[in-house]
Amino acid sequence: MKKINFSNPLNGRKWLSLLEANLEFGMLFKKNLSYSKDYLGFSFKSNKFGLRGPENINANSVICGTSFAMGLSVDNGENWYELDKRYQSFFNIGMPIGFKYQLNLLKKHYHGSADTLIFLYHPNIWITNKSFYVAEKKGVDIFTSMRWSTSSIKIFYLYIRWLIKERVKTILNKKTIVEFDNKKYHLNLNYSYFSQKNISDIEQIIYDFKSLTKEFKKVIVFKIPIKEELGLEYSNNINLKLLNNNYKEMWNIFSGSLDNKTIVVDLSNKFILSDYLEEDTHWSKSGNKKFHQYILENTGVL
Numbered sequence: 001m002k003k004i005n006f007s008n009p010l011n012g013r014k015w016l017s018l019l020e021a022n023l024e025f026g027m028l029f030k031k032n033l034s035y036s037k038d039y040l041g042f043s044f045k046s047n048k049f050g051l052r053g054p055e056n057i058n059a060n061s062v063i064c065g066t067s068f069a070m071g072l073s074v075d076n077g078e079n080w081y082e083l084d085k086r087y088q089s090f091f092n093i094g095m096p097i098g099f100k101y102q103l104n105l106l107k108k109h110y111h112g113s114a115d116t117l118i119f120l121y122h123p124n125i126w127i128t129n130k131s132f133y134v135a136e137k138k139g140v141d142i143f144t145s146m147r148w149s150t151s152s153i154k155i156f157y158l159y160i161r162w163l164i165k166e167r168v169k170t171i172l173n174k175k176t177i178v179e180f181d182n183k184k185y186h187l188n189l190n191y192s193y194f195s196q197k198n199i200s201d202i203e204q205i206i207y208d209f210k211s212l213t214k215e216f217k218k219v220i221v222f223k224i225p226i227k228e229e230l231g232l233e234y235s236n237n238i239n240l241k242l243l244n245n246n247y248k249e250m251w252n253i254f255s256g257s258l259d260n261k262t263i264v265v266d267l268s269n270k271f272i273l274s275d276y277l278e279e280d281t282h283w284s285k286s287g288n289k290k291f292h293q294y295i296l297e298n299t300g301v302l
Helices: 009-017 085-089 099-109 124-138 142-146 152-171 199-213 227-234 238-256 285-298
Strands: 019-022 026-029 061-065 116-121 175-180 183-188 218-223 262-266
Touching (some): 009 019, 026 142, 099 199, 116 199, 124 199, 152 175, 175 227, 183 227, 199 238, 218 238, 218 285
Parallel strands (some): 061 116, 116 218, 218 262
Antiparallel strands (some): 019 026
């Protein structure tokens, strides 16, 4: 079976075709989509809100985060929030959008008691939020700001460019591959890097996160490792070390901003590389199973 890799523009085009810009919510999926695995390499569906996963607007608990919370790259039924019927009593606002847009989703759709927010921390929260700030300042939507396109002509050009860039990245030490369990895991040595010099953006992102969490009585933050963090155990690559230092720095800034109603569950040492896909950043089937187990052990909300 062909490996999932959304950095490939031919696959990225398919991904973008599922989405649409939304000035109130930043970006959503087209509503009520349903695809077999022939299209993306895994089966996929969206719900009536243009989101994924449990859609109980009267839920006590809400799931939040970027794509790991949203669920991606495994078949329907294999995402972590689909592994127990009790998740159906949740509301999932996980999307790769800014915190202010997730708060807008809550205010628009959510009518529950706001007992618990389950938040999956990923280093891409910084660059994701900033990307939407940039679009706002330009007065355009995220597709226009990021120059995302599904045009056949442009995608063909981007694909040729991508093939060249992938080789150049390896030569310039911007990408590395580590082997684990007879598989090759691709690591992007600039993935979700965020400079501490972006002081105003950092302050705004923290402010927006606090505005979101104010809505809840309790917040549980899961610090989940990503593939580039786990790969450090199998590589002495200097740029991978520098990238991981940046992840630590940004986590320290984020965790230092949390209030006393927030519980942090650090899962940094709980996953292995085979819990991730080889050429995609997301969890494999086993990674989703593992996170589901940690939800059971650490939240008390199931």
